Amino acid sequence: MRKIETTLPALLNEIGAFYLPKEWHFLSVNGIDLGGGKIELQWIFSRYGVKDEIVIYYALSDYETAVPSIVSLIPSAIMGEREIVDMFGLKVDGAQRGLYLDPDSLPHPLRGES
């Protein structure tokens, strides 16, 4: 497992330079609430056919900052992005709320204070 720190503005460039469709398998977008309004976002990749090679790009963010979408690079990321929109109440371009949650359920269940 290799963790690489990045920032939100640089994310698209870094992943664009790193991701090769035939070599890397995109696993998921993941969010972890660190408390105090901070959130750690992770983009997780694994390499095809190689043992135990996982690369995690992570970036720190707060709730208000818009998160760049990587759908243009990896179309299947839409699911993960919609999920973090639902679960953390973040803003991601092109991803709408409503994958899991209805208007009357909890607004952002995985945030620290909720």
Add this chain to the structure above:
Amino acid sequence: MIWIWIILAPILGGLLYGGERVLRARMQRRQGPPFLQPFYDMFKLLDKRTLIIHAPHALLAIAHFFVLWLSVAAIFLGWNLLYIIFLHLFAQLLLVVAGYSVRSVYSHLGSNRELLMVVAYEPILIFVSVGFYLVSGSFEIAEILKTGGYLTQLPLLFAALLVIVPIKVKKSPFDVGEAHQEIVGGVEVEYSGVFYEFLYMSRFLEYIFIYSFVYLFGGDSSWAGMLLVAGVFLLVNLADNATARVRTLQMVKIVSMTAMAFSVINLAVVVL
């Protein structure tokens, strides 16, 4: 005497259907429902509260059932085969209209498919009756049953009939009209309670209708007819247990390529 048989026709079909369900279960090595299950279902449906979409929709199901019954009665009375086929067609069209009359996509799809099925099997039924005419010289069932030897003269036509029997009794590979897993019964989808019962019972009549065509091939020997019906019944159920449902257009293609070709060749041979 014949009137009693006509009144008993749905019950006869019900027995056939019940027997088939048991047979099918045994072919799948399970116990299956009781033999009289269709009648239990019938009585239970009478006891349900009825929900109606709109009156014509319900009425069309009843009309479908009675017209179908009329065509079966006509068979028992020994009428002209062509009348019977068109009466049956009329009954089918009532069902199709019923399917289109509600705002359910599944019902519409069911009607579409029902129409395509009519396109597939109706010509074959007509060819079969023409075949009977060429051999016996009459379209009247009473006359047809007086001569024999259809099976030797019209073997391919019998094969063509065999192909369309699964369409009529809603068995795979050709059960596209019902297609339970795709369109939840098609035209049946919006019916409930007593009105569904009419559709449920019309299935019994369809059994009688199509198997009496098989019976006709026995000609003057009723034993041969009975034997043919039993054989086809078994064969259709075997095929049902060995095939998946094909798509609607595939069905039309298969039927027109096999059954249509068989019947045209057979008729040509007989005429020449």
Add this chain to the structure above:
Amino acid sequence: MKFFSSFRKRSPWVLHYNAGSCNGCDIEILAALAPKYDLERFGVINTGNPKQSDIFLVTGPVTYRSRERLVELYSQIPEPKVVVAVGSCTATGGVFRGMYNVEDGIDRYIPVDVYVPGCASSPQLIIDAVARALEILETKSKEIEKPFKLFGAIETIHNRLSRLNMAAKVGQNEKN
């Protein structure tokens, strides 16, 4: 009529709905229809169509998004009908009890007649439950049965019962 109601228990047609379960009970229902347990020997057909069903087999603790469908399906089944809650999470919420998107059992929304224990309920328990449900079904009248929540007013059109607005949407009916 007495004569006809005695046939109810010989021909129970089943509607199955998954209201957010883990699949465990659903595949057990499927297994109960398969050769080893063969529910069809009691006359059970899995119709998949609420309008032609008598027994409503529900699995799952009712998630927020599926509750409207649950109520809608329930009100589409013509009476007499029975509801069987298959599995502990359907009956009481099970391990999901208290989670934020879950409603702790389907009897918050619709009246349940039989609660089946087990996580996941085995086909044996499902057969037991269906047998029990049939006893209840036989004694039921044809009175209209209403869901508890998400329920609009009973309307009649031309003196006939209309079920169009029976399961009103959440926004219209205040959640209580």
Add this chain to the structure above:
Amino acid sequence: MFSSMLEAFLNLFRPIRTLQYPAEEIILPSGYRGLIEHDHEACIYCDKCEKVCPPGAILFFQHEAGEKEYRYNPWLCIYCGECVRACPKPEEALRQSEKKQLSAVAADGANEQWFVWEDACRQSREAYTAAKKSAKIQSKSEE
């Protein structure tokens, strides 16, 4: 296709696979995870099972006199057996039998009643600790 037709035909002469369940009992394998059984005599009321139970199907009602009452909801239980593994006296105080729980009807209150129990148990617990605390304060002030 023809081989499966033949197979279907031959199946007619083979024995059926269906178990006649309500008429004949099904023999469960030994070690089937069934109902949790509690023995009032052997239990030392350490509350460990209550703490580990994932759905919270075991509750102890605290009587004012100090003794506890075991309450168990078989329709909430997920039959994982974690309580038995946590029990300091497994097989004596708490054991997993091989019996299956029967289904409940509406009158049994499988769900409704349990909400009431949950509340009652929590309140009894709170009332008990409050009473103990006040007793302690009282005894302290008496000293």
Add this chain to the structure above:
Amino acid sequence: MKKTIQIPLGSQHISLLEPIRFKFECENEKIIGVDADVGFVHRGVELACTRSFEFKQVGYVVARVCGLCAITHTLSYTLAAEKLLGYEANDRIKYLRMLMVELDRIHSHMLCLAHTAENAGFEALFMQIMGDRELIMEVQEAISGNRIQFDYISIGGVNRDLTSELSALIRKNLGLLAEKIDTLIGLFDNNWSLSLRYKGVGVLSLEDAYTYNALGPLARAAGLATDVRAETSDFPYEEIGYKMILESTGDIHARNFVRLREIVNSIEICRNIIENLPVGEIQEKAKGKPNGEAVIRVEAPRGELFYLVRGSGQNMLDRVRIKTPTFSAIPAMMEVFKGSEYADAPAILASFDPCMSCTAK
């Protein structure tokens, strides 16, 4: 006039086990657009794992995320938790865990095959496969004490041991099953109507498989060589005879074949495990509180299952992230539907073996 019709599939439909709603935009019966709603089963397990349950209970809770791959959920979580506790299981525990996972794979694949057959309108085949599947259910019931939710794995080991009678039962049933699978392979390959329904239908090309990050049997049917069993070193899969199964056409037929051949492979793996079971304790003490972050991948029947667990030395965990196979497969799934017939939609859907309760958690 509008040229297209909208055909809904779900959330309640006879061909679906689980609630998922598709809205197919169709021209006649040809699908040109798909819209899916997958969130019907969202229960909030991820939050509950960090708020309501202690880390020792979480294994039983995540098992209820999905009934079909319950064992892989528990396994992944347990492995992650054990990593955080700094504990490594002995060989016997590893082998027993692998045995359960492979048995689970067999039963899940058989269910999928049966369901695909049912949705293609082949009721007899459904009955046949479901009947044969009972062999494996019997074994699972005997080993773990329950037919579906096994609750077999716990932190520090497994809950029950494998006795010699059990091994005999497993050997017997696997032998019977192996013959049945052989006939099934012949049937799936040769049946005329099945080939009409399956061959060339619902094709996912290799290119699309890469683009949409397909995984599991779905990717292997398209020729994409990915299998977590070959990409992880948590378990000694190579030494017990694991082989990667690949097909190339990517249609329903190929997916079925990947599943059938994986069943054959899994039967072999199970036999090898029974024959070469090491001796040792089945339950060891794993002490401490989870601290740090651990990432685990396990090959569930539907593909890769991913767990990320983070703890901070307390009884409650900070984060449990569950990424399930179907969740990643949905974009690929939606792509395949476009251009196929509505009549094939239920069969295509079943051939993906979607698990909505996994997806929505």
